[in-house]
Amino acid sequence: MCGFKPPWHCKDQEHRKDLVPMRILQTLLSFVLIAALSTEAEAQPSFNDAVMGYAYVNPAGSLQFDHLYQREGTDVVSLHPLTGVHTVQFHQVVPQGSFVPMASWAGSSTRGCTIRGYGFGLTPEFTTHRWATIHCFDENGNSLNVWHQVMLVDEGSANGNNTKLAFTDSQEALPSGNFLDLSNGSTHNPGGGSTTLTRLGTGQYHVTFNDLGAVMTHGATVQVIPYSVTEPRACRVDDWTLQFAGSNNARVRIHCRGLSGSGLVDSRFVVLLTSTEPSSSTAASAAFPGQSTAATTWTPVSGPDVHNPHGDVEMRWDPGPSGGSHQVRFQWPSDSEGGVVFASPVFESLHNCINSSPHRPSTESADYIYVNVVCLNNDGESSTSSFNLLLTEVSSQPLPDHIFSDRFEP
Incomplete structure (x- = not known):
């Protein structure tokens, strides 16, 4: 009898023979685990x-x-x-x-x-x-x-090879000589090239991610937020491309404004390019085209810069009492948690866009996540023009000591 000793300590030879299949199984399981870990290690970050x-x-x-x-x-x-x-x-x-x-x-x-x-x-x-x-x-x-x-977003991989996003902090509003190399700042460019800022004029900038287009080939949307310690600012995307002038250089054009009537103003800003296609299962993004007369019924949105891992993306225009708003819905599992969503206007005459949190109205289908977006012209009126939308919903496993708290200071 072996008692409570491990089997490999047994003196009984017949019992050892019984262990041969178990050892083979253990060896096979080891190979399976190693292969799984290798696959995980080689997986492209999302x-x-x-x-x-x-x-x-x-x-x-x-x-x-x-x-x-x-x-x-x-x-x-x-x-x-x-x-x-x-x-x-x-x-x-x-x-x-x-x-x-x-x-x-x-x-x-x-x-x-x-x-x-x-x-x-x-x-x-x-x-x-x-x-x-x-x-x-x-x-x-x-x-x-x-x-x-x-x-908060970072590079998403220890070796910097995450090609699903690129970002930079412009660092300055008025760079010396109207040009600044941003590569050594808070920047991620998985293309491996430099990232630069060019000031075209008051409140007008080009951000160039050199060689980004070689690794982020499609499915990108752009978000921008002004950085200002004291003064109110609003920055927006004017246009962007992942292959500027036939090259692999991605270029984003950004305009920044002050309060109503103050026009273009110089501003520091943060810009984020995201590609949620094809590996991400808990993020969606879409570039919504401008329309002179938007449909008031749910209309599918498609194109290379539209991605939802769970199905359709649709939008409609709600005239509403306050001038109207875009309503967007993403087909999404009904048992999923909440998340956050970010809208950026993409049009020269737009000032900014505001958006709701992702939600599931009781009067609508539970199989969709809904987002309301209001885009404002420079005169403060609602617009049906273009905007980008990024929906992020990452759920962590609850931990016994998981703490979320509110602290307030006078």
Whole structure:
């Protein structure tokens, strides 16, 4: 008898013979596990891998728990020190190389929101965190508490080979000589080339990701958010291409404006190119074309810059009492969690776009996630013109000590 000893300690030869098939099975399982790990190691990083964390915050600064994600499964904290100013901290999250924030907002009286700062910090208890501060304001530039969404993204792979996104911080509004190499800043260009900023004139810029088009060949949309510590700003995408003038250089044209009537102004900004096709299963993106008269019934949207891993993308125009809005829906599993969504206008005469959180109205099909988008002309009226939309929904496994909290400072 072997008692409680492991089988390989048995003295019984007959029992050893019985173990031969088990050892063969163990060997086969080892090969299967090694192969699985190798496949995982070689898998192309997706946009999901680049999401460090996101949060949806109400006007009072409280986190909405159905719209939270933190890659490390640790604490997410909301600070609300001043009217219109919110800081979201993602505790103990470790970036894979450079990272940048992205933000969006919802509210008809909102002129917009800007990034006020982002970076690395320590709490008084010496807990590390990455943070982003958002400043929102009304038509007159007065600070305004408003719903907003914020997300931090990084390179999404330790070796920088994630071709599903590219991003950069312009670093300056007025670069010396109207040209700046951004390659050594908070930038990710998986094409391997340099990333540059060219100032064309007041508030007008080209951002070029050299060689990006060789690795990000299709399915891209562009998001932009102004970076301003004090002054209200609104930045938008004018146009973009992944192969400028037949090259592999991706180029984005961006315009920035101030308050109503102030016209173009110089502004620092953050720009994000995303390709959610084909590997991502929890992110969708779409470029919506401008229409002089938008359809009021659900109409399919398609094209190389439209991707939804779960099915259709549709839109309709709701005339509405306040001038009208776009309604967008993504076919999506009904049991999925919430997430965050970001809209950027793409048209010369547009000022900005505001968007709701992703939601499932009780009066609509539960098999779709819905997003409302209002795009504003420079005179503040609703527009049916072009915009980009990025939907991100990454769900982490709940941990026993998973903590989400709100902290407020006077």
